[in-house]
Amino acid sequence: MPKTIDKRVHAKIEGDFVVFIIGMRINKIWKIHKWFPVAIAMPKMIMELSKNPESGFLGARQAGFWLVQYWRSFDHLVNYARNRDAKHFPAWTKFNRRIGNSGDVGIWHETYLVKDGQYETLYNNMPPSGLGKASTLIPATGKYGSALSRAGKVETDDAPISPEGNIRPVQ
DSSP states (O other): OOEEEEEEEEOOOSSEEEEEEEEEESOTTOOHHHHHHHHHHHHHHHHHHHGGGGGGGEEEEEEEEEEEEEEEEEHHHHHHHHHHTSHHHHHHHHHHHTTSSSEEEEEEEEEEEEEETTOOOOEEOOOTTTHHSSEEEESSGGGGHHHHHHHHSSSSSSSOOTTSOOOOOOO
């Protein structure tokens, strides 16, 4: 089990980045021969990407049949998706040939292009995870003390509740 960081921390990443969320949905459970190959394709891609820092892949977090990925840029993501020599392209082709619009297995994805400083994160008593695992963790104090300041909406701010659970007065 990964070691927890027993304090409030914030993920700090320099420059723009991309959050890519992808998932699958089993629509016909009895058609295991259709959905199982889809389910096992993504871990192979993540292993391939993790071994290639030049790909622009920063990290990922999986939960069931969906995955959150972090990328340096949208171009890096698209270049990987279209790279005929990488694991994604043949899996994409196979999915379209074997499943297409049959309704047996659903896939979805959402892509968010995040501008530098236009995000907010907080991890408390957590091991590095999510964007925090794909970037640098810094103390969530002072300039990064509240969601407002972490999102760049105010210069510096304290959270309305202290780490000890005390309610702070409104300023």
